[in-house]
Amino acid sequence: MHGRVIRVGDMGEFALIDRLQRFLQAPSGSQVVKSIGDDCAVLQPSPESELILTTDSQEEGVHYRLDWCAPEDIGWRCLAINVSDIAAMAGWPLGAVVALSLPPELDVAFVDGLYTGMQELARDMACPIIGGNMTKTTGRVSVTITVLGEVPKGQAIYRSGARPGDEIWVTGTLGGAKAGLEALLQPDAVAGLPASHALMCYRRPQPRLHEAQFLRQRATLHSLLDLSDGLSGDLRHICQASGVGAQIEADAVPIHDETRRIAHALQADPLSFALHGGEDFELCFTAPPTQIDPIRGDFDQQFHRSLVRVGTIRKGKEVTLKQPDGSETVLPARGYDHFRPAEG
Structure with missing residues (x-):
């Protein structure tokens, strides 16, 4: 977070989405048919699998504080919580979508750090980030992540x-x-x-x-x-x-x-x-x-x-x-x- 500050409000929604696309490339051989760039991401599990889905919101001041955690840590933590829910069903993640609520005055370098942390865990867990949404907030940063996963048919553990x-x-x-x-x-x-x-x-x-x-x-x-x-x-x-x-x-x-x-x-x-x-x-x-x-x-x-x-x-x-x-x-x-x- 060094050098000239570029604010989220200065860049705008679509330029920021374009900037983040470098974080959202699905690895070769994954089950992602269509990633960012359309109304929905498309995933193709095997016919023998069951899809599982989880979502969770992490709010600044409730789940984390910006003076306690680097942006990379916050990104890691937000994705980890959802991947852990997939593990709790004995499943395997297929992909994640991320919804952000951001104040316009926020430094874009913070958003870069957030996605860097998410991407580190995404690589470790074979859980590509494949899209999402963002909106302006007059309050604090909010991160909502949804992860889709799969488990062999009949083998989910409840x-x-x-x-x-x-x-x-x-x-x-x-x-x-x-x-x-x-x-x-x-x-x-x-x-x-x-x-x-x-x-x-x-x-x-x-x-x-x-x-x-x-x-x-x-x-x-x-x-x-x-x-x-x-x-x-x-x-x-x-x-x-x-x-x-x-x-x-x-x-x-x-x-x-x-x-x-x-x-x-x-x-x-x-x-x-x-x-x-x-x-x-x-x-x-x-x-x-x-x-x-x-x-x-x-x-x-x-x-x-x-x-x-x-x-x-x-x-x-x-x-x-x-x-x-x-x-x-x-x-x-x-x-x-x-x-x-x-x-x-």
Whole structure:
């Protein structure tokens, strides 16, 4: 963002669209029949596939702050959240369309950075950006992304299939994004502490797309989702959709050492970060007891991260937290809700 400032309002909608076309070229061999330049993008999946679709809006001041994240980070993050939803169905992305609401005085270099970040992830995830829309806003920057994906026919994994006796598993550690957010909110309290892992979790979440494919192909999963609203909130989604209850084991929940140190510096409970923090975008899934142990070694070796069993699906409707001393308490669903006040 150096040199002469070119403002969005000076350039105009169509010149800006022309400028962005260099970011929107579909790779050779993709399933894109028609990209930018018409009323719709056209995608051709195989006859044996089912299409899946997700969309999400990210608002400045609600989901990110411009003084906390580079434009490239914001672009990455906005696309990652949608690709993670595709992973949560055990699918694979085909393409993305991006809708922007921009103030006319915004520096065009910011928009370039936004698309650079999206394109970095798009290449990693084979999810070409194939078009979109933009409009003027008198408020703050808003980014809405829709991703179309596919999954082999009959192989999508839903939230609604969990069964009593299933084990509950997660990929990787939890609470990192919450630790990163708190480090940005309270920099003085964590000054001098390592925070690179936590900040990366917040700024550049990693969709577990390849991990979901591995699990779908190597094991029987009864339910699957991505952890956007915190383990306590998202597990409740599985239980409600499946008509079951669950028990989480407090001492089994995986927490990165950096997350623990940041939480302690803030006089907070690291377990609360992991259970309720949200935006980790790890996978949470349930499977029969014999399914996951045989593939854990291969998973760890391929993805350099661990599958961790955190609890069990049970009959009933309650979701409980089992402490190391054997006591159990009801686990409240305290994940993020846009329209309810945040709880402490």
